[in-house]
Amino acid sequence: MTRPIIPDIVVSRLPLYLRAISRMEEEGLEYVSSHELGARLGISAAQIRKDLSQFGEFGKQGTGYHIPFLKKQLIRILKVDRVWDVAVIGAGDVGSALARYQGFQEHGFRVAMLFDSDPAKIGKVINGIEVRDVADMERLIAEGSIQVAMLAVPAEVAQETADKLIAVGVRAILNYAPVNLAVREGIRVEHIDPVIHLQHMTYYLAPR
Amino acid sequence: MTRPIIPDIVVSRLPLYLRAISRMEEEGLEYVSSHELGARLGISAAQIRKDLSQFGEFGKQGTGYHIPFLKKQLIRILKVDRVWDVAVIGAGDVGSALARYQGFQEHGFRVAMLFDSDPAKIGKVINGIEVRDVADMERLIAEGSIQVAMLAVPAEVAQETADKLIAVGVRAILNYAPVNLAVREGIRVEHIDPVIHLQHMTYYLAPR
DNA sequence: GATAATATGAGAAATTTACCACAAAGTCCC
DNA sequence: GGGACTTTGTGGTAAATTTCTCATATTATC
Numbered sequence: 001m002t003r004p005i006i007p008d009i010v011v012s013r014l015p016l017y018l019r020a021i022s023r024m025e026e027e028g029l030e031y032v033s034s035h036e037l038g039a040r041l042g043i044s045a046a047q048i049r050k051d052l053s054q055f056g057e058f059g060k061q062g063t064g065y066h067i068p069f070l071k072k073q074l075i076r077i078l079k080v081d082r083v084w085d086v087a088v089i090g091a092g093d094v095g096s097a098l099a100r101y102q103g104f105q106e107h108g109f110r111v112a113m114l115f116d117s118d119p120a121k122i123g124k125v126i127n128g129i130e131v132r133d134v135a136d137m138e139r140l141i142a143e144g145s146i147q148v149a150m151l152a153v154p155a156e157v158a159q160e161t162a163d164k165l166i167a168v169g170v171r172a173i174l175n176y177a178p179v180n181l182a183v184r185e186g187i188r189v190e191h192i193d194p195v196i197h198l199q200h201m202t203y204y205l206a207p208r
Numbered sequence: 209m210t211r212p213i214i215p216d217i218v219v220s221r222l223p224l225y226l227r228a229i230s231r232m233e234e235e236g237l238e239y240v241s242s243h244e245l246g247a248r249l250g251i252s253a254a255q256i257r258k259d260l261s262q263f264g265e266f267g268k269q270g271t272g273y274h275i276p277f278l279k280k281q282l283i284r285i286l287k288v289d290r291v292w293d294v295a296v297i298g299a300g301d302v303g304s305a306l307a308r309y310q311g312f313q314e315h316g317f318r319v320a321m322l323f324d325s326d327p328a329k330i331g332k333v334i335n336g337i338e339v340r341d342v343a344d345m346e347r348l349i350a351e352g353s354i355q356v357a358m359l360a361v362p363a364e365v366a367q368e369t370a371d372k373l374i375a376v377g378v379r380a381i382l383n384y385a386p387v388n389l390a391v392r393e394g395i396r397v398e399h400i401d402p403v404i405h406l407q408h409m410t411y412y413l414a415p416r
Numbered sequence: 417g418a419t420a421a422t423a424t425g426a427g428a429a430a431t432t433t434a435c436c437a438c439a440a441a442g443t444c445c446c
Numbered sequence: 447g448g449g450a451c452t453t454t455g456t457g458g459t460a461a462a463t464t465t466c467t468c469a470t471a472t473t474a475t476c
């Protein structure tokens with residue numbers, strides 16, 4: 001069984017679709033057309049239909065998409081019909097905020113571990129999660145079979161920390177450090193850096 | 209004078225180039241080839257040459273790119289050869305972390321204002337920045353001629369807050385709220401949502 | 417039940433984006 | 447000074463992505 005390979009750019013839009021229709025469900029809507037969904041997201045209706053049709057026939061002519069059904073399908077496709085345990089590395093401002101964020105639980109994720117190297121932080125409890133010594137990180141992550149990590153450490157140690165994570169089984173890293181991580185084939189990395197986004201936007205701004 | 213329109217996808221890579229060569233400069237390197245830069249970023253050398261050539265001839269055959277010169281050019285192109293005052297809306301975990309982040313200053317940005325609606329937070333000082341009442345937001349932003357904002361408010365009030373920001377002159381919004389903002393033509397919005405990134409990555413993970 | 421209106425899924429076309437290949441220019445080393 | 451390397455910028459090509467178009471199906475209305 002060789003499923004057709006779905007372009008990554010298509011996959012990258014699925015979470016946006018899921019977020020939008022989840023909101024629509026909360027609003028009490030039952031059906032949505034590709035046109036309405038597209039209007040909310042600033043994406044063409046054709047694009048949405050094409051994307052979704054890669055995974056199956058979820059819509060109905062004349063009616064559109066049944067929101068609870070489409071939501072269920074997207075959740076399944078994105079594999080968030082389970083809860084992924086996530087390790088947060090670094091308990092500074094960013095790591096702490098991630099540990100406290102309430103938005104993970106209902107979208108398929110749980111901050112299961114939190115690490116830092118600062119003795120002053122180790123042992124503290126943030127949102128019910130104890131800060132562990134990063135020296136024990138590899139052992140604990142391996143024991144916990146954790147596949148997903150969020151990296152919120154200083155730029156200087158980001159690469160070496162990522163290498164350690166990958167060595168003990170982590171396969172997806174959400175990197176908050178302002179460096180490009182080099183990883184081997186098969187490891188997923190996504191980057192979050194506000195400066196990158198701001199600089200992208202200032203290109204289009206006129207000086208004032 | 210009609211400059212050729214640069215594709216946005218090209219512009220979106222420029223901050224990555226800038227970040228990478230800034231790091232190379234710190235490492236004491238003087239010249240870099242498109243091939244070396246590409247290897248660091250996971251981007252093809254041809255892509256980098258093509259992207260940069262859209263803005264001028266910055267390289268030299270046989271030598272590559274002079275790092276300080278290229279850096280200067282990218283800084284100019286991205287308009288971060290000045291410091292942009294930025295307003296942060298919301299002084300919760302995310303807003304506070306943004307106010308404390310030391311990485312803005314040297315990359316063209318300064319958190320000039322911080323707002324919240326919680327009386328318990330108003331008046332507090334975070335990293336030298338006083339938390340102001342969001343009720344005064346519009347007046348203060350208009351007075352400060354602020355064009356860039358980072359939105360770190362609850363999802364429920366994100367759209368209305370964005371509308372207010374735009375009404376008083378903000379033209380670029382970095383949105384941390386997990387909602388798609390609808391904005392008029394000419395307003396730049398970028399989104400940061402860890403859940404979106406995590407869900408994108410779990411698509412590729414095998415259950416364990 | 418017929419007709420008009422609505423909306424999907426998919427093949428085809430158009431557009432955008434990325435890559436290749438090479439001439440030209442610079443460097444290095446003997 | 448000359449030959450072997452290296453590297454850029456670019457025109458052309460290939461690949462990827464988006465949009466268009468339309469047959470087909472469903473719903474609503476009279």
